[in-house]
Amino acid sequence: MKAFSIQEINEVLKGEILGSTSAKITAPEQLEMANSTEISFIGNKKYEKYWATSNACAAVVNEDIAIEPGENKAFIKVKNADLAMSQVLELYAPAPPVFATQIHPTATIDSSATIGNGTKVGAGCYIGPNVTIGENSIIYPNVTILDECTIGSNTVIWSGAVIRERCHIGNHCILHPNCTIGADGFGFRPDPQRGLVKIPQIGNVIIGNGVEIGANSCVDRGKFSSTVLGDGCKIDNLVQIGHNSKLGKFCIMAGNSGLAGSVTLGNGVIIGGSASIKDHTTIGDGAIVGAGSGVTGDIEAGKTMLGYPAVEAREALKQWAILKRLVKESSR
Structure with a gap:
């Protein structure tokens, strides 16, 4: 002790x-x-x-x-x-889990992969062709890193995480258990003969330095080009980031929040828990979206938005006060 x-x-x-x-x-x-x-x-x-x-x-x-x-x-x-x-x-803080060997004998590592000095790979991991992992990173047991991915130095990836092909993760990142980087974006179109046709998702995900992604969160790959998370972003558990979204530096997304496809967040944006952001929406630097809010249009830098649909905080509070008064009057 x-x-x-x-x-x-x-x-x-x-x-x-x-x-x-x-x-x-x-x-x-x-x-x-x-x-x-x-x-x-x-x-x-x-x-x-x-x-x-x-x-x-x-x-x-x-x-x-x-x-x-x-x-x-x-x-x-x-x-x-x-x-x-x-x-x-x-x-x-207690010491992290111990690796008895630097590269566990049950890890499957393709001969074309490059593993940096000091990096540890746990039991049951799969590291695919042409993967590059920097120095002093930790890959805990049962992580999957598919073809042509790059992982930076001093990055920690916890058990159950999946990094799909051609995705890139920076230095000093933390990926928590069972998060998924590079799953297919949700893209379908109706066709009279074939029903819902899947739109191929051929892009990737690029994650900057110092990013943390919570357990069971998903960052979808771009339909084309990249889904991007800037340096220092912090993503909570159970967060969905849709294809081709772009996050600036030091954004925060709390649990159960989600971005639809092609959302753009400026630097320092805060998204509260369970908030949802419509596709092709732009949110300016330093804006705040309150918990449970639903954003359907662009937000200027520095604004605070509340409600469903989200409006400026002052306006939302006025609306709620009026509703409260109407309910009280109707109950008399």
Whole structure:
């Protein structure tokens, strides 16, 4: 078990210690669940009220904290408690799964594939012809990487992921279990004689550096050319990204959200959980689409949209207030 003093933790955070605790801190935990040897976090003033009943011996807090730590307890004041939390979690993170051998003997690796120095390949993996994988990447058991794909350096691909042919993934990426990169886009056209005719999807997927894709998410290949995810994009679990969509840098898509085909997201766009975006829609830099919203048209940069169909947040709130008032009046 890892354990650190409050001073040792602050050597990493470089904050200001208020109060004191003699406890050796064994783990981070939520305020309401922490015990007397655990550290917690207060990243918003609305959570200050829970400190009085918390058993935590310490907390990482924002600089605007308005309460005192109390007897044998301590705060570490920082500019951003949420960011500092990530540093604390890294201190306590357990080691990743162990590879007994660098390349497992049950992995099937085509003779034309190139595997970089320090890269590990787990049991039951399939790596196809002309695949290139950079240095110090980790391919966990039962991953499939088909022909002519490229995987960058320091990228981690978890079990069950499938990277289909001719797709390209950058450096320092993380692909979580059972995600699929390069599945066929959803393209069909009605034909009087043959019913629904499948449109061949002959493009690929290009994923930039520092991208993370959640479990069971799917990024479809382009009908032609590429579906593109820019550097730093973070994709949650159960997300659908349709064929020929283009995501700028540092976009976020929360769980169960989806892009239809040929959607364009600017840099820093945030798509809330279960939101859906119509095909051939463009969303400008820094725009936000609220959870559960349905976008049917282009969105200007910096706008926040809510509702189904989505409208500007202020307009949506007005509409909801009017509906609430009408319901109340009709029930009298």
